[in-house]
Amino acid sequence: MIIAETIMEVREQVRAWRAEGLTVGLVPTMGALHEGHASLVTAAASQCDRVVASVFVNPTQFGPGEDLESYPRDFEHDCQVLEAKGCDMVFHPEVAEMYPEGFATYVNLESEMTKQLCGKSRPSHFRGVCTVVSKLFNIVTPDRAYFGQKDAQQLAVIRQMVRDMSFGVEIVGCPIVREEDGLARSSRNTYLSAGERSAARVLYRSITAAREMIAASGVEVPADEVLSLMRRVVSEEPEANIDYIEAVDGVSLMPVERVKKGTLIALAVYIGKTRLIDNFTV
Ligand code: AMP
Numbered sequence: 235m236i237i238a239e240t241i242m243e244v245r246e247q248v249r250a251w252r253a254e255g256l257t258v259g260l261v262p263t264m265g266a267l268h269e270g271h272a273s274l275v276t277a278a279a280s281q282c283d284r285v286v287a288s289v290f291v292n293p294t295q296f297g298p299g300e301d302l303e304s305y306p307r308d309f310e311h312d313c314q315v316l317e318a319k320g321c322d323m324v325f326h327p328e329v330a331e332m333y334p335e336g337f338a339t340y341v342n343l344e345s346e347m348t349k350q351l352c353g354k355s356r357p358s359h360f361r362g363v364c365t366v367v368s369k370l371f372n373i374v375t376p377d378r379a380y381f382g383q384k385d386a387q388q389l390a391v392i393r394q395m396v397r398d399m400s401f402g403v404e405i406v407g408c409p410i411v412r413e414e415d416g417l418a419r420s421s422r423n424t425y426l427s428a429g430e431r432s433a434a435r436v437l438y439r440s441i442t443a444a445r446e447m448i449a450a451s452g453v454e455v456p457a458d459e460v461l462s463l464m465r466r467v468v469s470e471e472p473e474a475n476i477d478y479i480e481a482v483d484g485v486s487l488m489p490v491e492r493v494k495k496g497t498l499i500a501l502a503v504y505i506g507k508t509r510l511i512d513n514f515t516v
Contacts (some may be wrong), residue, residue, distance in 0.1 A: 235316060236323040241373050244286070245323050248374060256283035260376035260403075262367060265289040265305035266421035267315040270411040272378040278406050279320035287316050288325040290332065294340075295362030306424050320471050326372070332369060340470055341368045341399070343391055347487045351387045351500050352511065363388055363394050371401050378404045382411075384418050385499055386513045390487055409510075412438070418512045423506040433473035434505045437512045440467040440479070444499060448516060454492040457481035460499065468503055477502035477509060484515050 238244045248258055259282030261274045267289075278285040289312050296302035309326060316324050347353075348360040371379065377436040381389045389407050396405055411419050416438030417431075426434055442461050464479045484487050484498040493499070493516055500513035 270419040275319035436471040440464040
């Protein structure tokens with residue numbers, strides 16, 4: 235597996251692959267890789283001739299007081315995971331390579347979409363995500379790029395950005411990979427103490443309860459009923475503090491009053507100081 239630290243190295247390698255007529259898949263990550271990331275690389279390797287993964291903790295998507303400095307980093311382990319799953323090149327730039335002195339251009343989606351869900355408590359987050367993902371698309375020029383449904387809002391925002399900016403890349407959304415007890419895999423799970431890890435199961439418990447209610451009703455259910463049930467389940471866990479639990483349209487991300495096919499039910503919950511997100515689409 236090639237380890238590239240500069241934009242130029244990536245461009246040269248991709249150019250050589252293109253000259254051979256090979257297709258290229260991109261998997262953007264912030265490292266501290268787990269089975270969720272690994273599933274994206276596996277999907278990319280099965281659909282593309284060559285796979286590029288990026289490992290870059292992107293400072294512009296962290297707000298003041300968030301966990302930029304403490305975000306877990308383990309590049310050696312990341313390389314092992316990537317190589318085992320069939321990644322051909324990892325792009326691991328320094329911050330100055332991506333944001334050289336004088337950097338001043340951002341990609342910002344100016345719709346209500348980025349102000350919903352995580353956008354309420356993380357107002358500059360999606361501007362950072364769109365900016366770094368745009369740069370990665372320009373650097374790697376992939377045929378396809380792979381994103382997890384775990385970050386459902388990010389996936390919807392990127393789909394809209396690709397449409398709006400005419401990026402010639404196909405966005406592939408991949409299912410959420412979970413631990414055996416249902417907790418969605420996340421690099422931030424490493425912040426949890428043993429007690430908090432056990433408390434964190436409440437996110438999936440609330441999802442399961444909601445799914446059961448929706449399945450049992452068989453028709454459209456008022457969103458309030460589903461959301462109150464989820465809030466009740468989460469509130470039973472003393473370590474848990476709800477940031478949001480919402481039902482929105484899966485494409486526009488605007489709130490809906492009735493839960494039906496295509497509705498995205500998403501939640502963000504603090505377990506101690508750690509903010510965890512999860513979701514499901516009806
Ligand atoms: P991150 O390193 O957290 O920025 O995530 C990089 C990519 O991996 C994003 O597209 C995430 O949605 C995806 N991802 C993270 N966790 C999971 C998971 N548990 N299942 C599927 N995809 C995931």
